[in-house]
Amino acid sequence: MAANREQFGSRIGFILAAAGSAVGIGNMVGFPVAAAKNGGGAFLLIYTLFVLFICLPVMLAEISVGRHSRKDPLGAYSDMSQKHPGWRLAGWLSIITPFMIAVFYLVITIWIFGYLVQSVLGNLDTLANPDTFNVFINSHHLLYYALAVLAVIYLILQGGVKQGIEKAAKIMMPALFIMLLALVVFVLTLDNAFAGVSYYLVPDFSKVNGSVVSAALSQAFFSLSLGMGIMITYGSYLDKQSDLAGSAKTVALLDTGVAFIAGLLILPAVFSFNPNMPTSELSDSSVGMIFTFLPKIFLALQASIGYLGASVVASLFFVLVFFAAITSMVSIFEVPVAALMEEKKLSRKLSLGILGVVLIMMALMAGVSFGISEFFTSFTQYAGQNKSFFDVILDLFYDSILPLNGLLICMFVIYRWKKVNLSREIDEGAQHYAQSAFERYVNFSISTFIPIILLLVFINTVALKYFGASLIG
């Protein structure tokens, strides 16, 4: 079975696919806004330290568990623990989490596609109207956009690892890099662009407090697609000759690089729109930023480059975010699909079909929780707040369970698989790893402060989200 497991065709194929997963909406908007609001260069510094010292070892652990077991995350936890029920539970968590995150990510990807179509059709002026978003997310047109997005995801995943995931990444990722750079070069020529750049880069340590630090860690963790079973699954498609340590470093670098460069696009654009922009005006959420704030900024470009020019820039931006979102969407949905194929010995087509139907139903429930359905809109209440079905998925899986999954993979490596085996696995294909300082660092960190920090983040999130009590500044 392991012998004929699907595999990536090349090292660069894996790197682009994993970077495609990592580079997503979080990089394009989440990161620049978080950096701008939380101390600019100071946030960048903290974020980079977290990527290097906390996220990279976790990523390496996930990829290694995947390649060692050559299984989906449930199979990996199960096989490598001789079917220990506790670890099987961790396995279940790492396939349910991506499925649920796929539900909300799909909804946002569908909105992005809708905005892309509308800006291509020349309706940027409508998109820039602050009331449009609410009408848009509750309109029946979404169904058409949803069908188109689902068809794209289906076609890619149906192609399998090499012909689908890898091929799509090899086309979309270079295209994404080029579009991103082109847009950055363009916005840097705008008036006041450099006020945005300096706002983004000049460190302001006075803004850094406990919650900024914890937000930086969550952002880094999510951005590298950790805790979602994705790196385990993609790692399982690698052969024994591949250099896991080198690939993980490259993926982390690409992801951080793209997030950083996206900031050079967003902030100059914001400041050229209004040089006195108080950052409190920046939307808190990525969603508000993409769907209400940025269209307004793009429309304002018509003063200098005309309506057509402004529409081209907006369309290019939405293609960029759409590509970023699709490659992430593909990676996250591959996790439960791979698990169903493997565990129930089903064909790829059938697994995709079954999970696709469930995904559509769940996404519909999430999609109508912005007003269309009263039941899903006022789904429940906790910590004194009304929560829609969409909010619950976000709070539960994105905010709470991701760090928990990160903690579990560390515990799994330390107590079950053992660090020597991790080193041995990475050392195959990455010669000299076993004696390196990096190896000592990975083994030390993963068995000491990384799990402790992830545990604290988990406890703090639970306290904050469900009991309204923050444990840190």
Ligand code: PHE
């Ligand atoms: N890394 C992605 C981002 O930054 C997060 C993600 C990956 C979300 C895969 C869903 C699926 O947007």
